[in-house]
Amino acid sequence: MNHGKPFAIVLAAALLATAPLFLNAYQVDVLNSIGLYGLLALGLNLILGEAGLFNMGHAAFYAVGAYTAAMLNTRYQIPILWTLPLSGLAAGLFALAVARPVVHLRGDYLLIVTIGVGEIVRIALVNDIFGMTGGANGIFGISRPQLFGIVIRRPQEFFYLIWGCVALTIVLFLRLKQSRFGRALNYLREDEVAAEGSGINTAYYKLAAFGLGAAWAGMTGALFAAKMTIISPESFNFWESVVLFMIVILGGAGNIAGVLLAAFLVIGLPELFREFASARMLVFGLVMIVMMVFRPQGLLPAGGRRFSLATLARGHG
């Protein structure tokens, strides 16, 4: 089984990379949605999956990023892809400010507070906070992104932009997982008291997880704004946070492949069964209960890190 695994991953990647060649524009657009949700879920996975912090307000960070990008682009004509780091920074800083006073709260309390934060952000956007968010109508007229002189417009073009970001994220997050930082988040999730008692500054890592996960949501927000050219508060409502939460839990909290698989299932499957679209959430609700009863660790659970025997031998010397 272990020999088949790298092969399966290579096959899936190759299939995905060539997908725009044999899929129609609509189907590619679905893949783009999956990619965006995948990016958001990978960010949330740092907070919820790796660090075990119940964040049900991820859409708020997504919104801060998207609105930052949209405002910078429409008001100051900054090219939309240039706004990516700024959107990430804005969302990350916002998350730090919000999380700081509440991050010590225990599991389900943190969940409720983050729901509250998400709603406050949405209400603030609807009420046209600072007179800059366009109220319920949102912001429109966001310009198309340009990369190496090519204007990105068609779904096929967006596909490579979005999935390029996903690929980069996978590489970076896998490296992070294999590091002191990644391990610290896991210690936090497994046992906070023991982590602090092993010399880990748990308060710092909780905030860092929130900041980094939110920064990723913020950058994804900028991509979303670029793809849609128009954004409004309803794209960032409570249910977006719920869907993201669900993707991480169903996929296997702390497992990157599992999270991406779940993004495919949760976002992609309803597109295959469009006649039952209205029953989508009903099924999700049921799946959440059934999963928790029969397979709480998710589809692809996070295991311990693999260390090659060579590393072990070297370490031993």
Place this chain on the structure above:
Amino acid sequence: MMEAPPIVSGQPNTVSIPLLVIQELTKTFGGLTAVNAVSFAVEKGSVVGLIGPNGAGKTTVFNLITGNYRPDRGRIEFGGTPLAGLRTHRIIALGIARTFQNIRLFQRLTVLENVLAGCHYRMRGGILAAMLRLPSQRREENDGMGRALKELEFVGLRQQALALAKNLAYGDQRRLEIARALATQPRLLVLDEPAGGMNEQETEALIGLIARIRERGITILLIEHDMRLVMRACEKLVVLENGGKIAEGAPEQVRRDPKVIEAYLGADDEA
């Protein structure tokens, strides 16, 4: 970091320099006094046992030392540094490491990862270094891994390095907690009932392990109910009852103390 030269086992503590000093330590929980004006010192290089019936306040003293609780009154000094107001991870960084009465491992992580937690605060690499996989970060990771494996070797768990912590036998889990604590390179190791749940053979091995830890120059403060272990491993005992200190001294002397005998007999009556 340079360690002091190891104290050879059996060498008596002719000069007793206190490493940990506890003075008039008091902690109450909602009107219940868990620890009441307790004072004692732990000399550098010694093994000190904190004993007493259940509910005497022993674990609370430990939690006060490692900053899990804030004392209401009194002071704790470690190597001359007052610990008041420091958060736990800062106290660990000063050189105190601990294990827990009800084993607290990172259950779903490997044995190796558990020990790497102890190496954490001596490492530097942050988010960016990890994402860019800088050479310095890789070197640091390798060094950490080496240190973790050495500690596993030391407690005899090298073979299980890649097993999940939750799959270890009970006694092995206790030893893994000790390895994790040792990985922080402490000057003082605080063990909360290290022999709890162990059989006779495992306890015997534990006594040997404690001796070897001591040979490394690490001072030990432990809570234990197993009297054979306490009598053999410790050179000083501090006895608590109902939150207050009722005796302190060499094991033989404490064992004959009428107050101690009464406290233990009283507790046995209830049991």
Place this chain on the structure above:
Amino acid sequence: MEEFLQQLTNGLAVGGIYALIALGYTMVYGVLKLINFAHGDLFTYGAYLGLTLLTSLALTDRLGFALGVLVLVLMVMGLVAVLGAILERVAYRPLRESPRLSAVVSALGASIFLQNALMLLYGARFQVYPDHILPTATLNVFGLYLPLMRVLIVLASVAMMIALYLFIQKTRIGAAIRAAAIDQGAARLMGIDVNRVILLVFLMGPALGGVAGLMVGLYYGQINFTMGWVYGMKAFTAAILGGIGNIPGAMVGGLLLGVIEALGAAYISIAWKDAIAFLVLILILIVRPTGLLGERVADKI
């Protein structure tokens, strides 16, 4: 002054509804240490069941307003209580020994399921309580003209809270519930059937929540399948405000939140009305997470 008193009484009526829902959160939390995320949806079921029974059985036409509504209340209480018990059996009991996260996720799943089942049954649009049944009369209370429905809701919710309080404090079953909330293990040793206590809590909480749903239908006249989550969040805020697990706390918290919200909407901004409750929630969790009447307990390490 007139305006202020109108808002105050309106706040008390809404607060009474919040308090009734909050009792369900707080009782379940007290015994199981679980936030029953689906509780707000049981409240919605109360509103929908009330509407269906009211229109299909024509209770008020046959029995007159007072008796008709009374029968309706009892039927809604019974049906929603059964739903609550089923919810406990299916979504929570299998997870009693699981980590908290599992139960929380299952609760969320149950919430999503219940809400969408309702949407598929009734459609996504607002449903309207037939307005010819609702009394539009106003009462003159010391020169203040108050809608009859508002007065009835305040009186009914306060009466139910007092009844619950007496039940919990004065009866043997109530004592069993209190014992299980303090220490399940000890309660079991004292011969209390904890499973029965949990079942009871999942009958009583949803029954009160269901009545609250019916009250919203009767008070505002229109209901929606998603309303449970807003009311649920606010009622949960009320429970936290009063100190979760604490029954008088839920009552005080509910009434207080209703008044804060009504006055905030009137004197600060109606557009930010929903945000006020969330702000209260966040502030109370930062400043005093044990709530107004809660007690601080040290974590065991």
